[in-house]
Amino acid sequence: MLLVDVGKRRGDFDLRARFSAPTPGITALFGRSGCGKSTLISLIAGLLAPDSGRVMIGDDVLVDCDRHLYVDARHRRIGVVFQDSRLFPHLDVQANLSYGAKRVPRGTPELMRFDEVLALLGLEKLLGRRPHELSGGEKQRVALGRALLSQPRLLLLDEPLASLDMARREEVLPYLERLRDNFSLPIVYVSHQFDEVLRLATRVVLLDAGHVVAEGDIATVSRDPRLRAIVGPESVGAVVAGSVERVDSGGLATLRVGDAELTVEVDAQVGQRLQIQVLARDVIVAIEPPRGLSVRNVVPARVVSVTADSGRAVLVELDIGRTTTLLARITERASTELALGTDKQVWALIKAVSLRGHAFNVPSA
Amino acid sequence: MNGIEAEALWLSLSVAARSVVFNLPFAILIAWLLTRARFAGRTLFDAFVHLPLVLPPVVVGYLLLVLFGVRGPIGGWLYETFGIRLAFTSTGAALATAIMSFPLVVRAIRISLENVDRGLEDAARTLGAGPFDRFFSITLPLILPGVLAGAVTAFAAGLGEFGAVITFASNIPGETRTLPLALYTAIQSPDGDALAMRLALISLSLGLAGLLASEFLARSLRRRLGR
Incomplete structure (x- = not known):
């Protein structure tokens, strides 16, 4: 169970968010562009320090501003898939995939085996390629595999489909469904597309202007008037x-x-x-x-x-x-x-x- | 090519190569500090690093003589402690050359560093890589084209360094008489016209070869990175 309760000020933007993501399944962080979703992901991943509050996974404290406790991103064991995939351009797919795997601390249980991840994400034929030889959908699958092989206890997906066109999304979505259905890994999925949320998530955290305005199972949130304000009357349902x-x-x-x-x-x-x-x-x-x-x-x-x-x-x-x-x-x-x-x-x-x-x-x- | 040209050519190559070796680790460090670190006096430091570009080389040579001469504060200590003498030696010539080309190398590396996507380093961090690990596994390979371009430029420029070398290391045949110094000496002697012309042609071909090599190197590296 991920527990987030953080505050962060950046210029005029004030983020103050509190929510939880239970294990397993996908929790969607949903909101308009610029509502603070990506900032929140950086705060959870440890790429950004909050001004106040805490982040916890189970009983494990990752940040606690009151106790001046801060675990660096590299020790958090949180896998992140970014919108722009961020594959290392000087390494081939094989080396990209094993980058995190090589750095897993000793004694970490191996929940994701290399060949298992290859099969799950259909990466077998891509191993020898370089990132610039991959399609957008393939890049995101490699990025997903790279994150999984670092043996994370939580996976953060920051709009992984936003830079793909509709056809390319289908190169990734079925794999996300398989990942969700076959592993008991908690996943936080950031999106501003409600159809993606509907397809993948069972739980929704609604963000507006840096604040959590609603949180709950997707059925409840779908009837919330504040969701209506975000998706527009045509998409209400x-x-x-x-x-x-x-x-x-x-x-x-x-x-x-x-x-x-x-x-x-x-x-x-x-x-x-x-x-x-x-x-x-x-x-x-x-x-x-x-x-x-x-x-x-x-x-x-x-x-x-x-x-x-x-x-x-x-x-x-x-x-x-x-x-x-x-x-x-x-x-x-x-x-x-x-x-x-x-x-x-x-x-x-x-x-x-x-x-x-x-x-x-x-x-x- | 007779003895004088071969000796000067070999000496030039050796001095330039050693100057690049002196240069690179410091240039990478300084370029990293100037792009990534925030500290008081950064602008002044930046200007200081670039000084050799605008100073007359003879000033650099003179300051080196003051600092690294056998009676200078650093040179004296080096001589008394390790028996190392820099002034009037080929190693001294390499040091003077290194300082003259230092800003060029820093500049080339800095431009590549500024182009490195910091997001890649963040990604490496979430995958468990510490700061040094990130630098050597991600940042350094990505700035390699810039490092090599800087090194080749510094090498090519180092072959021709004159003012700082003659001031700090003097014009000693077989020790510090590099191509430009040999050329200068040939021009000064009454029957040196033919020798001067040959030395000039050697310098010219070297420079051209260096620039072409640098371009091909950069191209093949860019291809490897898929850009």
Whole structure:
């Protein structure tokens, strides 16, 4: 368990952040560019000293300003993957990978074996190459392997996909999922792209202007108004999770969410955990059960609240049972015409193809 | 090429080579201090390091004579303790040459150091490398093109150092009479025209070869680093 509670002043920017990242799984540090995410990573890695506060991994104190305690980055055993990969240009891939491995202190348990990491990240064919002969995605995989082979007890990923285009991201993302699902290594993942967070993380720390404004599991944070302010009204949507109950012959997966069943178009197997974002703009609200529609998901729900959103829209929170809610963004006029109000019984309509689902192989902690 | 040219050429090469050997470790250290360290009087120190570029070489030679002469504070101590004499020896000529070319080497190394991505050193730090380890495994290989360029330039310039050498080490045949000093001596003697011309041509070819070698070296190193 990583525990961070630090303050750092840099010019006009005041960072004051407190959060924790439990083991294992991915904790996402999410926020706009310039909100202090990278500074926070430097503070945790030990490349920057905080003005006040503490950083701890379990009972191990890495920084404690009150006790004037400071462990240098090289003794922290924290692996870092930077946005710009920072591979050593004068060394080939093999030498880059073993750079950290050679410097592991004696007696450290070897959790990451060389050939295992090669296989996990698909690096076997790259060993003899130099960094300038690699694609952006390959560079990030080598950087990831280099960090893993230094036998870290925590992995920090500082926007590892930000400098890659969409196609190149797919050269890295599946490997991150494998890493998450196969090792019990705690990972802190910095991003300003919510779709990456949705795909990888189960826990989100929301940063705004140097402060932690929300922290919790992704489902809870996805309903937080402060996230709305960051991602914008178009990208608002409740994140729900459930395990796949069946997959029909057409490849549609059905999972139980709250009291409802949702059908999603996604490649998944029975038993896998799916994390889905139901975008508020994709949810239609009906006051009668509809008939003769192509829509796959018709979910009975109860209105929790109707709040004003940007423009002429309102945001309706819908209870679908077992404390699970969805968000629907509809026009104010529609809301008035349907006389939506707290406790009104309605039906939420969601197209199966509009749902973006991501499979996780281990149930989240 | 007869005895005089061969002797002067060999002496020039030897003095220049030894001056580079004297130079490099200090130049790397000073360049590192000037780019990375923050200390009081840095600007003054920087100016001091660059002084040989603007001072008349004879001033450098004279100051060396004052400090390193057999009766000087450092030279006297060296002579009495170790029996080492620098003034009027080829080692002294190498020292004078080293000091004259020192700013050139520092400058070349400093430019490469400023171009080293500090993020790479940070990455090495998170991978468990200490300060010296980082310097020798990351920084030094990355500044190698600059170090070599500086060394080649210093070597080429050292072949021609005149003022500081003649002042501090004098013009002793076979000991300190390097190419430019031999050329100067030839011009002074009534029948030395042909010899002077031959020495001048040797200097010219040496300089050209040095500059070309430096360029090829830098190119191949850059290729190796993929830039």
